[in-house]
Amino acid sequence: MIPVVMPTYARADVVFERGEGPYVFDTTGRRYLDFASGVAVTALGHAHPHLIKAITDQANKIWHTSNLFRVAGQESLARRLVDNTFADTVFFTNSGVEAWECAIKVVRKYQYETGHPERWRIITAGGAFHGRTTTAIAATKQEKMVKGFGPMQDGFDQVAFGNMNELRAAITNETAGISIEPVQGEGGIRAGSLDYLRQLREVCDEYGLLLLFDEIQTGMGRTGKLFAHEWAGVTPDVMAVAKGIGGGFPLGACLATEKAAVGMTAGTHGSTYGGNPLATAAGNAVLDVMLEPGFLEGVDRIARVLWNRLLELAARHPKAIVEVRGAGLLLGLRFAPEIVNGTVVDTLRAHGMLTVAAGDNVVRLLPPLIITETQVDEAIAILDQVCSELAP
Numbered sequence: 001m002i003p004v005v006m007p008t009y010a011r012a013d014v015v016f017e018r019g020e021g022p023y024v025f026d027t028t029g030r031r032y033l034d035f036a037s038g039v040a041v042t043a044l045g046h047a048h049p050h051l052i053k054a055i056t057d058q059a060n061k062i063w064h065t066s067n068l069f070r071v072a073g074q075e076s077l078a079r080r081l082v083d084n085t086f087a088d089t090v091f092f093t094n095s096g097v098e099a100w101e102c103a104i105k106v107v108r109k110y111q112y113e114t115g116h117p118e119r120w121r122i123i124t125a126g127g128a129f130h131g132r133t134t135t136a137i138a139a140t141k142q143e144k145m146v147k148g149f150g151p152m153q154d155g156f157d158q159v160a161f162g163n164m165n166e167l168r169a170a171i172t173n174e175t176a177g178i179s180i181e182p183v184q185g186e187g188g189i190r191a192g193s194l195d196y197l198r199q200l201r202e203v204c205d206e207y208g209l210l211l212l213f214d215e216i217q218t219g220m221g222r223t224g225k226l227f228a229h230e231w232a233g234v235t236p237d238v239m240a241v242a243k244g245i246g247g248g249f250p251l252g253a254c255l256a257t258e259k260a261a262v263g264m265t266a267g268t269h270g271s272t273y274g275g276n277p278l279a280t281a282a283g284n285a286v287l288d289v290m291l292e293p294g295f296l297e298g299v300d301r302i303a304r305v306l307w308n309r310l311l312e313l314a315a316r317h318p319k320a321i322v323e324v325r326g327a328g329l330l331l332g333l334r335f336a337p338e339i340v341n342g343t344v345v346d347t348l349r350a351h352g353m354l355t356v357a358a359g360d361n362v363v364r365l366l367p368p369l370i371i372t373e374t375q376v377d378e379a380i381a382i383l384d385q386v387c388s389e390l391a392p
């Protein structure tokens, strides 16, 4: 019999009952070090007092009103995102894929409005992940995601991640824009070089294309800057954000420049829930913490500590770990082919540590941004133990 919860996930047999900072507790009371963060979502850890207060205060006032009316929390959150990024305007969503879909619409509408209705195709990268709607899987083109769901929507051309020659060769008169993750998350924590990001900007300017960064996983402080592209010193025209932005409350955002969003006028896009008072109270509370002086510098500092400790770990276990990669607190350990990443994730969990598998036989480490050296020590001790067990 089919489970009442549609079985689209191979779930681990554990239920978490409560969380406290970087730890979660299952229904038997067992404690786990949370280096999964609900896949980079609970960026401030669990039960953060400031988030609890913000949500509770808002819950006592009003939860939802619809976008037929002004939403004060939405206006303040948009203002703060605009003030701290390249963007001039923000559309709020409930999830990552909706933020990315909005960004795709912005790209196509821009070309249409500026005299190029023939430009509607988007270039994406091999190994990309943009979500699970029919459009997003058409962009991703990964066998396991698209098989049986065809025919796939046309309009996405894929090139190898990091390869500018292939990318330039793929540009046609119909190309509208380029959609790239600065660091591929699901694809296996593959970081684009800063030079790659700069060259993407150049090629977009050269051909009149819009540059779309999917910062759903890389954004909201995860790399030690508010957004990962800041490291490269270039800006996109449009950006998809989600995951950490609500600290665990479902929220996403599509950020765009005024120029890019030229066609996004009344009636062209919408969402019933997107950016409702409760969600934007959570988003504002997350930003309160992340924009505090020193917060992002602290993320960068602890990320460098963890990075160095992981390099030492890999050196101690050369038969197990073949590569440490990523940026900030978006890190991946690539394991030797004999050691399947899913087994590593399961074994780590059995030892009280949560992680996430990714493509390329990578185990993703996505701790909350509030970890201290105590949790780095704990994580390294558990990883040491598990590597010794799996590659004696």
Ligand SMILES: *Cc1c(COP(=O)(O)O)cnc(C)c1O
Residues within 6 Å of the ligand: 095, 096, 097, 098, 100, 129, 130, 131, 132, 181, 185, 186, 214, 215, 216, 217, 242, 243
């Ligand atoms: C998680 C993720 C998405 C999809 O987000 P959902 O909230 O699951 O729709 C899209 N792009 C990237 C890079 C992601 O990491």
